[in-house]
Amino acid sequence: MRSLVHSLLVTALMIWSAVADLRYVATLEQDGRAVDASHIEFVKTPPLRHGRHGRHASSRRDANAKDNISYSDNWCGVSHRSTPSDPVSNIFGYFTVPDLKLRPGIPAPQFAAAWIGVDGAKCNSTMLQAGVTTVVNANGGQSASAWWEWFPEASYSIKGLTVKPGDWMSINITIKDERTARVVVTNAQRGYAITLALTEGPKLCRLDTEWILEDFYEKNAQVAFATFSDLWFLDVAATTVAGKTIGVDGAAMVHMKNETGSVLCWPEQWDSSNFVVLSGSG
Known part of the structure; x- marks a missing residue:
């Protein structure tokens, strides 16, 4: 699948x-x-x-799974970290667009956002990310859209690209320097790719790498978080300037908890480059 990403070139819209x-x-x-x-x-x-923040921003080592279990009130997925002496130069992965169902007892609409990005965890002053958001309405109908963001600048929803729950997407972010990057958003199922050449962005730390499903915040409050079908991240990898590969092995496995302590979602590792995010009923 990854060869599809590298075969895509373009006509320009500035x-x-x-x-x-x-x-x-x-x-x-x-x-x-x-x-x-x-x-x-x-x-x-x-x-x-x-x-990633909140009451549950803590971690522990799971003696059985040998995972570094980390808790958050708004993220679940995999988070890894490089070093200042060997910063991140690229991050990549495939994932399925969230396919949602209404979580009982919570008003609609409900949401979930899947994305891939750099920084935003330990380095929380900036983050470059791209992904998709799915919303499910009271009647069970769903809609999805792609977006990108270089925090703390504005977020941009990409209108005019067809995105459906269950589609396979890929995100490929290449960082030239701390303020220059290229982001490629590909819908492998529908055959299109949009490439963003970004310059003069907020200064990146280039330390954190993330493959995440999120219950994001809007207007200073978390949106209602839906339940979802198993959501796979495949071929995930990040590369550092020195050529080191960062993947699932040794990463923080981030579990999302709500205010009552119920786990709403968590990742399970398949191998060194693939994992699945599972939905809890809390």
Whole structure:
């Protein structure tokens, strides 16, 4: 599947950000061919509080699974860390667009966001990420959309790209330096990829690597978090400047707990580059 990502080139659509100094150029390809990108729209929203935080930001070592279990009130998935002397240069992975069901006893609409990104954990002043958000309404109907964000700048929803629950997406982020990066968002199932060339972004630490399902914050409150079908992350890997590969082995396995201590979701490792996020009923 990864070869699909590298085969995609583009026709250009240029948009200059009005927020601070961040600038980006977006280009689009369908089935390996450059296509008109004039129908693509980037809808700016206030930056979301995506960072891992809260009452359950703690960790322990699981003696049986040999996992570094970490708890959060808004993240579940896998988080790893490099060092300042060998910063992250690339992160990649496939995942399924969240396929949701209503969680009993919680008002609709309900949400879940899956994404891949750099920084935002130990380095929580900045983060570059891209992913998808699915919403399920009171009647069980779902809709999904792709987005990207270089926190603390604005978040951008990508309008005009078809995204459906269960689709296979990939995110490929290459960091040239602490303020310059390229983000490729690919829907492997539908054959399109959008490439974002980003410059003058907020200064990255380039330390944290994450493959995450999130109950994000909006307007200073967490959105209602839905239940979901098993959500796989495949071929996950990050590369450092020195060429070291970072994956699932040795990473923090982040479990999400609510205020009553119920686990809402957690990852289970399959091997060194694949894992699944499971839904709890709490």
